[in-house]
Amino acid sequence: MKRRRNICVYCFSVLIFLTLGISFLYVVTSHYYYKNTYYDYFVKLRSESHGFKLGDYLVNTNACKIVEMNPFDPSIAVIINEATAQTCEEPLVHLVNGTLMYNDPHDIKEARCCYNEIHRVTVKDYTQWTADWTNRYSFCHLIQKQGVRVRSEFVKIQCKENGRQSRTWTDFDVTVFPPEDHSEETEVKLNYWEKESAKESFIKPPSVLILGIDSISRLHMIRSLPQTRTFLEINDFVEMKGYTKIGENTFPNMMAALGGMKLDDYPCWRTRSTKLDDCPFIWKNFSDRNYITGSVEDSASLANFNYMKTGFVRQPVDYYFRPLAVAYHGNKNREGAFRGCVGGRTQTDLVLKYIQDFVSVVKNKAPYFFWxxxxxxxxxxxxxxxxxxxxxxxxxxxxxxxxxxNAVILFISDHGYRFGTFRETYLGYYEESLPFFFIRIPPSVKQRYPSWYKNLKINSERLTSPLDLHATLEDILTLSSNQKAHQSFTHYNWDPGFRPVYSFFEETPENRTCESSNIPKQYCRCGSNFLKSVQNQTLSLLIGTHMINEINGIISEKILNRTCVSLRFKKTLYIKQFAYRIAEAASVSTDYLVAVEASPSDATFEARYRIFSNGQLLVVGNISRINSYQGQSDCLNDPLLKSFCYCS
Known part of the structure; x- marks a missing residue:
């Protein structure tokens, strides 16, 4: 009996040993496979970015030195992985040259389809505050087998399958009408250019086409768009290597680029419920010069001027894609799950086709401004x-x-990636402030204004900002009149002797700094490579506690009720010291880049701290949230406080 028990114990021990051994091998091999799979893809990505050469500096002047960082630094290999391209099903009905037609064959048998015309709500005054979210739909017109001609720019298509398991299917599509058929406003502009072109001295001014991608840094563009980048370089696009953001997210950078407005100083927009109609957006100036204007964003909910904002009460441009984006926002496909496909295309392909169609119907008739x-x-x-x-x-x-x-073409972004694991790396910190930016001026403009191209090339390695982009667009606008260039910075009275704005077409001074360019210190990357890690528990606790107390103070000052939980300091993720020292008055100070984690939200915050010789602590700029707060602050609508709040 005893021997049998010993045998059982022995067998059980062997079984445990084998189980642990197999588990260990699984973990090791899985980790090895995971690591090597992503590293192999990372190496492949690096090899495909042909033509990229690592230099010493992006900007190298006495006043500002922005170091050139390696986009393929091995430290981020584990963060890079391969994405899968989205595929879309062939639609039941498609729109061709303004006619809705059935695709034959299609996979829903005996389906009957109809379409609704989609129109933005008509606004005769400024009382309809929800206009940017409101559409009017016609009754559903039956789509005949031979097809049907549509009269509306945007359509909603609804199909129903006959049979026992009747399924419904909803889709959307768009057709771009030429200016003479689009609206009274575009017809008037077209008539103006027909008269102008008949004059012997007429020179058609260049159009402006802006293609922007959200949250893409210069280095990530190198990693992700190697074919595109090579194409741009071959075709005389100029890269603005020192282009630096001036605000935390998209909105302040767009307000600067399109409105010429300084950070957080928007006389036309005081609260999130204020309409943006009264802001001095550059497309208004182009429209006043009879340019055909247009804009498109692929997202309705995350749109630049609509995310947690009223947006526009009156349609801001001639060709306005937003009604369609609102219509397909949150739509279900035939199986009930959202796949992001519209008219058999990805949203990206749909938007690009809209732009191509716009350019096609407008280019030979009038100059345009399209964003x-x-x-x-x-x-x-x-x-x-x-x-x-x-x-x-x-x-x-x-x-x-x-x-x-005929067109000035810009391919740009607003900032780098702002949240997540990558943002918590030093390279993520560096990239966030430096979006990619390419601009190409047409040969005709280059020939007429050779100094513009010369200065553009010089400025490609100087410190620039979204405010400079606005000045550049104003310069382009002067080509449609006799107005003298470089004299149109009228939105603000800058301090005497202090000029923070320069067009890309005039040489930017070599002594330009972030401060003189209205670039906040926290986003400045001049000298940002001169950092060293600091291991100091006392300093870690001191700054970490101070940062969380600052955040709690902001929340308690702005919110009177107990909506948000008070945060507690959890740990410091890193402290990096800037290697130079800054003299202020009689004090000597040291700057640190600090990231901390808070509880109970596990929020990660980053800030630049200045510590004076007397022990005083100062936050330089703002405190930034660098991991996602999705689902944590739904109890608030204030975009400035959402990143701090952890709803109770």
């Missing part, structure tokens, strides 16, 4: 951008073939 923004591409996961490399390369090729001689 576009892609938010859904890589906003939540920057790895997703990679699959669109050939898409943007091919579309930029089409734009260049179509409008290379």
């Amino acid at each position: 576009s923004w892609f938010t859904t591409l890589a906003h939540d996961d920057f790895n997703d951008l990679r699959v669109f490399d050939s898409v943007f390369k091919n579309n930029l090729h089409k734009f260049l073939e179509s409008e290379g001689d």
Whole structure:
């Protein structure tokens, strides 16, 4: 009996040993496979970014030195992974040259389809505050087998399958009408240019086409869009290497670029419920000069001027894509799950086709100003951008073939990636302030204004900002009149002797600093490479506690009730000391880049701290949230407080 028990014990021990051994081997091999799979992809990515050469500095002046960082630093290999391209089903009905037609064959048998016309709500005054979210729909017109001609720019298509398991299917599509058929306003502008073009001295001013992608740094563009980047370089696009953001997220950078307004100083927009109609956006100036204007954003909910904002009460431009974006926002496909496909295309392909169609119907009739923004591409996961490399390369090729001689083309972003694991690395910190920026001026403008191109090339390695972009757009606008260039910075009375704004077409001074450019210190990357890690528990606790207390103070000052939980200091993630020292009055100070984690939200915050010789602590700029707060602050609507709040 005893011997049998010993045998059982022995067998059980062997079984445990084998189980642990197999588990260990599984963990080791899984980790090895995971590590090598992503590292192999990382190496592949690096090898495909041909033509990229690592230099010493992006900007190298006495006043500002921005170091060139390696986009393929081995420390981020584990963060880079391969995304899968989205596929879309062939639609039951498609729109061709303004006619809705059935696709034959299609996979829903004996389906009957109809379409609704989609129109933005008509606003005769400024009382309809929800206009940017409100559409009018016509009754559903039956789509005949031979097709039907539509009279509306945007349509909603509804199909129902006959049979026992009746399924419904909803889709949307768009057709771009030429200016003479689009609206009274565009017809008037068209008549103006017909008269102007009949004059012997007429020189058609260049159009402006802006293609923007949200949250993409210069280095991530190198990693993710190698084909596109090579195409741009070959075709005389100039890269503004020192282009630096001036605000935390998209909105302040767009207000500067499109409105010429300084950070957090918007006389036209005081609260989130204020309409943006009264802001001095540059497209108004172009429209006043009879340019055809247009804008498109792929996302309705995350749109630049609508995310937690009223947006526009009156339609801001001639061709306005937003009604369609609002219509397809949150739509279900035939199985009931959202796949992000519209008219058999991805949202990105749909928007690019809209832009191509716009350019096609307008280019030979009038100059235009068109602004576009892609938010859904890589906003939540920057790895997703990679699959669109050939898409943007091919579309930029089409734009260049179509409008290379007549349009100033800009391919830009607003800032780098702001949240997540990558943002918590030093490279993530560095990249966040340096979005990619390419601009190309047509040969005709280069020939007429050779100094513009010369200065553009010089400024490509100088410190620049969104405010400078606005001045550049104003310069382009002067080509449609006799107005003298570089004299149109009228939105603000800058301090005497202090000029923070320079067009890309005039040489930017070599002694330009972030301070003289209205770039806040926290976003400045001049000298940002001169950091060293600090291991000091006392300093860690001191700054970490101070930062969390600052956040709690902001919350308690702005919120009177107990909406948000008071945060507690959990740990310091890193402290990095800037290697230079700053003399202020009689004191000597040292700057640190500090990231901390708070409880109970596990929120990660980062700030630049200045510590004076007397022990005083000062936050330089603002405290930034660098990991996602999705689902944590739904109890608040204030965009400035959401990143701090952990709802109780």
